[in-house]
Every structure is written in C-alpha cells, then in structure tokens.
Amino acid sequence: MLILTCPCCGIAADETELENGGEAHLKRATVGSSDEAFEAYLFDRANPKGVHFERWRHAYGCGKWFLAARDTVTLEVYATYSGQTPEPPADVVKAIKAKRPDWEGTA
Amino acid sequence: MRRYSAFAIAREGLRYHQGWERAWASPEPKKRYDAIVVGAGGHGLATAFYLGKNHGITNVAVIEKGWLGGGNTGRNTTIIRSNYLQDPSAAIYEKSRSLYETMSQDVNMNVMFSPRGVIMLAQTHHEVRGYQRTAHANALQGVETTFIGPQKVKELVPIINLEGPRYPVLGGLWQPRGGTARHDAVAWGYARACSAMGMDIIQNCAVTGIETEGGQVKAVNTTKGRIETGKLALVVAGHSSDLAQMAGFRLPIESVALQALVSEPIKPCMDVVVMANTVHGYMSQSDKGEMVIGGGTDHYNNYTQRGSFHHIEETVRALVETFPMISRLKMLRQWGGIVDMTGDRSPLISKTPVGGIFVNCGWGTGGFKAIPGSGWAMAELVAKGEPGPLAADFGIERFREGRFIDESVAAGVAH
Numbered sequence: 127m128l129i130l131t132c133p134c135c136g137i138a139a140d141e142t143e144l145e146n147g148g149e150a151h152l153k154r155a156t157v158g159s160s161d162e163a164f165e166a167y168l169f170d171r172a173n174p175k176g177v178h179f180e181r182w183r184h185a186y187g188c189g190k191w192f193l194a195a196r197d198t199v200t201l202e203v204y205a206t207y208s209g210q211t212p213e214p215p216a217d218v219v220k221a222i223k224a225k226r227p228d229w230e231g232t233a
Numbered sequence: 234m235r236r237y238s239a240f241a242i243a244r245e246g247l248r249y250h251q252g253w254e255r256a257w258a259s260p261e262p263k264k265r266y267d268a269i270v271v272g273a274g275g276h277g278l279a280t281a282f283y284l285g286k287n288h289g290i291t292n293v294a295v296i297e298k299g300w301l302g303g304g305n306t307g308r309n310t311t312i313i314r315s316n317y318l319q320d321p322s323a324a325i326y327e328k329s330r331s332l333y334e335t336m337s338q339d340v341n342m343n344v345m346f347s348p349r350g351v352i353m354l355a356q357t358h359h360e361v362r363g364y365q366r367t368a369h370a371n372a373l374q375g376v377e378t379t380f381i382g383p384q385k386v387k388e389l390v391p392i393i394n395l396e397g398p399r400y401p402v403l404g405g406l407w408q409p410r411g412g413t414a415r416h417d418a419v420a421w422g423y424a425r426a427c428s429a430m431g432m433d434i435i436q437n438c439a440v441t442g443i444e445t446e447g448g449q450v451k452a453v454n455t456t457k458g459r460i461e462t463g464k465l466a467l468v469v470a471g472h473s474s475d476l477a478q479m480a481g482f483r484l485p486i487e488s489v490a491l492q493a494l495v496s497e498p499i500k501p502c503m504d505v506v507v508m509a510n511t512v513h514g515y516m517s518q519s520d521k522g523e524m525v526i527g528g529g530t531d532h533y534n535n536y537t538q539r540g541s542f543h544h545i546e547e548t549v550r551a552l553v554e555t556f557p558m559i560s561r562l563k564m565l566r567q568w569g570g571i572v573d574m575t576g577d578r579s580p581l582i583s584k585t586p587v588g589g590i591f592v593n594c595g596w597g598t599g600g601f602k603a604i605p606g607s608g609w610a611m612a613e614l615v616a617k618g619e620p621g622p623l624a625a626d627f628g629i630e631r632f633r634e635g636r637f638i639d640e641s642v643a644a645g646v647a648h
Binding site: 127128141142145146148161162164165166168169170171172173174175178180196198199200201 | 472474475478483484485486487488531532533534535536537541542543576632633
C-alpha cells in the first residue's frame with residue numbers, strides 16, 4: 127500500500143484515500159501557444175522509470191492538492207510538498223540525490 | 234525446420250521424443266539488419282512475422298531485454314474480442330480476431346484459439362444503452378455482436394447471479410466469435426515462424442541507447458553490442474516512454490500496473506468469457522480448470538509489475554457477488570503487468586519525430602486480442618514507411634489534431 131503524507135493536513139494517507147493527478151510541474155500552454163505546445167502540455171508525458179514528480183489530491187481527507195516526488199520503480203516516496211510549487215524545491219532535489227546519486231535531474 | 238503435425242507426434246512417440254528440434258534459434262546479433270524490432274512480446278513478434286510473410290523482409294532481428302513473451306504477453310487474461318464502438322478500432326480488432334481463427338495453421342503451432350464467446354455484462358441502465366449502441370455500431374462495421382437479455386445471459390452462464398443487490402444483470406453484449414487463446418503459444422508460434430524465415434530472435438539483450446544522425450535512425454546500442462539498422466520498430470508496451478526518451482522524443486503514454494489472478498483448478502463450470510465492467514472484474518475458465526480473473530489498474534505511474542492489494546479485494550468482491558459459487562475458491566497466483574495508457578485508450582501505430590523509428594504501443598489493458606492485427610498493420614508501416622488503412626487513424630498526430638479514437642468511455646472497454 128502506497129502511503130503519502132499530506133503536507134496540508136499532515137496525515138499519512140493510504141493510496142485509497144488519495145487521487146493521482148498525473149505529472150507535476152508541467153508548463154501550461156495558453157492563448158497564443160503553438161499547436162505543438164498544447165500537444166506537449168495536454169498529452170506528452172515523461173513517464174520516467176525512476177524519479178517522478180506528480181500531483182496528488184487528498185480526496186477522502188482534507189481535499190487539498192499537493193505534490194510528491196516518488197520512484198516509479200521502487201515505489202519509494204522521497205518527499206511530499208506544497209501544491210503551490212512551480213519547480214521541485216531545493217531540499218526535495220537534495221533528498222532525492224542523497225538516495226539516488228545517479229539521478230540526472232528533472233529535464 | 235520440421236513441421237509440427239499429428240504424424241510428427243506419432244513419429245516422435247515411437248522414438249521416445251528424442252527428435253524434437255529447438256523451436257527457434259538463439260544467434261548472436263549480426264552487425265546490421267534491414268529492420269530491428271525491439272520487444273519480443275506478441276506484438277513485436279507479430280510485426281516481424283508479417284514483415285517477412287506480407288512484405289518479404291526477412292533480414293530482421295527481434296531483440297528482447299528479458300525472455301520471449303515474458304512481459305504482458307505472458308501476463309494477460311487471454312481474452313479475444315472485437316466489439317469496439319469506433320470504426321478504426323473495430324477494423325483493427327476484427328482483423329486481429331479473424332487472424333486468430335487461422336493462426337494455428339499460419340504459424341504451425343497450436344495456439345488453442347477457443348472462440349467460446351464473450352459476454353460483457355450490462356449492470357446499469359447506462360451500460361444497457363451503451364452496449365445497445367455498440368451492437369448497432371458493430372452491425373454496421375461487420376462485427377457480429379448482439380445485445381442479449383438477462384435470461385439469455387443465464388442460459389449461457391448458469392453460475393451467474395442475475396439478482397445481485399448492487400448491480401443486477403440487465404443484459405449483455407454477446408460476441409459469439411470472441412474467446413481465448415493460449416498466450417504463450419502465440420509468442421512461441423510467432424517466434425518459431427520468424428526463426429524459420431531466417432530472422433534472429435535475440436533474448437537477454439537490452440537496448441541501452443539509440444543512435445540517430447540527421448534526424449534518421451542509425452543504430453541501436455545494446456548489452457550485446459552495437460547493431461546498425463535503417464528501420465527501428467519500438468514495440469515495448471509499458472516501456473515505450475523509456476525507449477522514446479533514448480531516441481529524444483516524448484509519447485502521450487503513462488505506464489501503470491494492471492493485475493490478474495488465477496484460482497485453483499476446478500471442474501468445468503463456465504464455457505464463455507464474462508466481463509463485468511461496471512464492477513471491474515472479468516473471468517473465464519482456462520483449459521486446466523483455473524478461473525482466470527482480471528481486475529483494474531492502479532491509478533499512478535508504476536513500473537513494478539505488481540499492483541496494489543486493494544484492487545484485488547475490489548475485483549474479487551465484485552466477482553463473488555456476480556458468481557456466488559466462487560466464494561470459497563482459493564487463489565493460486567496473482568501478478569501484475571505494466572500497461573501503456575494513452576489519453577483516448579486507443580493504441581499508437583505511428584511514425585515518430587525520428588525518421589525510420591516507428592512505435593506500436595498504447596494498447597493499454599487490452600493488447601493480447603490485438604496481437605495479429607497489430608503486427609499486420611505495424612509491418613505495413615515499417616515496410617512502406619507510411620501507414621496502411623488499418624493503422625492510418627492510429628498515428629501520434631491525432632492528439633495534436635484532436636482526432637481522438639475515444640474508446641475510454643463509450644465502448645465499454647475494461648480499463
């Protein structure tokens with residue numbers, strides 16, 4: 127059972143309490159963007175083997191959105207952090223690199 | 234290669250089965266191939282098979298990270314059907330279903346195709362309307378399906394409980410020519426036929442990089458060395474995004490775990506396949522007598538080939554309500570596979586931003602049924618460089634252009 131700690135209410139929530147909202151930190155395409163930019167924003171996904179930044183909602187708890195850094199191969203959760211974060215915060219990146227020195231970053 | 238036949242069994246029976254050959258060769262890779270297929274699952278091997286059979290291209294390698302058919306080809310619930318709503322889906326799945334009918338002869342291996350019939354239960358009024366619509370669409374597409382009432386469901390499946398408290402059975406979409414096949418034999422049959430055509434099947438050989446030059450594929454680097462090619466077919470299901478990243482592009486794919494489980498073997502009790510999409514469970518009985526059960530996917534990206542436990546509970550709970558007699562069955566095995574989901578739940582059979590690289594992926598939770606049709610369409614794309622009529626609508630550009638083949642809601646696809 128995947129357990130994520132909601133940074134909004136502090137509860138360690140089972141995956142049955144949570145909803146996955148897909149890849150985090152996507153750059154939103156908007157008025158004036160090209161078709162390619164819209165396609166990339168709406169559909170193209172990194173879907174990495176390894177470190178994945180993703181959006182979650184504490185659906186059957188406080189109801190708030192938050193972000194998580196999780197490993198898709200080991201299911202290890204590196205960190206959960208505020209949903210109002212445009213880039214992975216430095217302390218989260220540091221926590222990941224401490225456990226995964228070979229990780230090449232978010233690009 | 235010696236053909237398999239009743240005569241061959243009799244001959245070998247008289248000499249203690251000493252004369253059977255290896256089913257396929259395991260050569261070291263050559264320096265260069267006309268085409269390389271990455272992924273020796275059903276879809277990859279079918280692609281190679283039809284490259285040889287339909288297009289005369291036999292200087293082909295199929296390279297596989299693990300063992301042949303060890304991914305989703307060996308992990309599915311072996312259901313074959315073609316009762317889809319949208320025209321492009323019905324065309325390719327019906328082509329595929331029809332190819333299954335003659336596959337044993339085509340590849341000279343008994344794939345145990347059993348057209349025992351598939352029922353998709355309608356357990357809400359919405360589903361009744363949806364399946365009636367699909368039955369009408371199928372009639373126009375030339376796919377034989379009918380909407381049947383609950384009494385006919387009970388005749389076909391005596392062990393079913395029509396009067397479930399939560400979701401009573403209100404009818405079903407019945408495809409009499411759907412069924413099951415032996416999934417390992419499908420992979421083995423294609424592998425043997427490909428090997429007989431002179432193709433190289435190279436197992437335990439992972440792709441570590443893809444070389445391109447001027448936007449054109451040049452070679453793949455593997456754990457068994459560098460192999461040059463002008464045409465590269467990526468047919469790796471849940472691992473497609475990983476290979477695409479090596480080639481420098483992204484795909485509209487997310488990988489999630491899908492689970493299945495199988496019970497202890499019991500005497501024959503159900504000779505059709507039953508799918509219950511509202512309650513998320515499907516079940517058939519294998520030739521060994523095991524009840525083969527499929528469930529739902531996890532909703533987060535996952536490469537672990539095992540799923541979350543609560544999904545098993547949900548699936549089994551739903552099936553016990555629908556089939557009360559299985560409540561005391563013991564489950565023998567449970568496993569997961571990594572399925573590749575697209576936004577519209579339809580596959581990609583497509584060119585890519587890199588010249589000479591083609592992808593066949595996105596079959597999501599229902600790829601086994603599509604193996605021969607997918608290979609047929611993919612081989613045409615790889616051989617000619619342009620998609621044929623079966624693959625034309627499944628290009629990657631459909632997402633940019635808004636031409637979705639939306640099977641995610643309307644067509645009653647289990648996912």
